[in-house]
Amino acid sequence: MASWQCVGFVDAVKILPDACILFLSEYKKGYKKTDGTIVDDKYHSWKVIFKGYFIKYLTTHFNKGMLVEVKGDIVPYAVEHGEITEGYSIMGQTCNLFSYPRYSVKQENKMIKDSMDSANMLPDLESYNKPDF
Secondary structure, three states, rough: OOEEEEEEEEEEEEOOOEEEEEEEEEEEEOEEEEOEEEEOOEEEEEEEEEEEHHHHHHHHHOOOEOOOOEEEEEEEEEEEEEEEEEOOOOOEEEEEEEEEEEEOHHHHHHHHHHHHHOOOOOOOOOHHHOOOO
C-alpha cells in the first residue's frame, strides 16, 4: 500500500451501512510551461473510504466547503457493488481541519519578527517568587 495525502474541500459525506465515503475537491494551480503553453487551474475530485467508526466523527465535525487534510493508503484495486474491479481505492486514516495559508512568506516572517521584538522583556522573578497571600 502506498501512503496518500490531500488538502482539499469537503464536497459531501456519504454514509454506508458499515463505512462512509468522503468526497473531496483538491485545487491545483495552473502554470506556464517553458514553451509558453499555459496550463489552466483545475480541481481533482477524490473519494476516500473510511471505516464505520469514522461516521459520527465525519458527520459532526465536517461540513460542505470546509478545508481539510486527509491522509490514507491507496490500494491497487477498487470495490464496486461488493466485487473487486480494476482501479484503485483510497482507505482513509485521518481527517483534520486544515488552516488557510497566510498571504505570503514575507508576511509570515514579518509577523514572527514583530512578535519576537515585543517579547524581549526580562521576567520579574522576584514578584513571581513572592507568596500569594
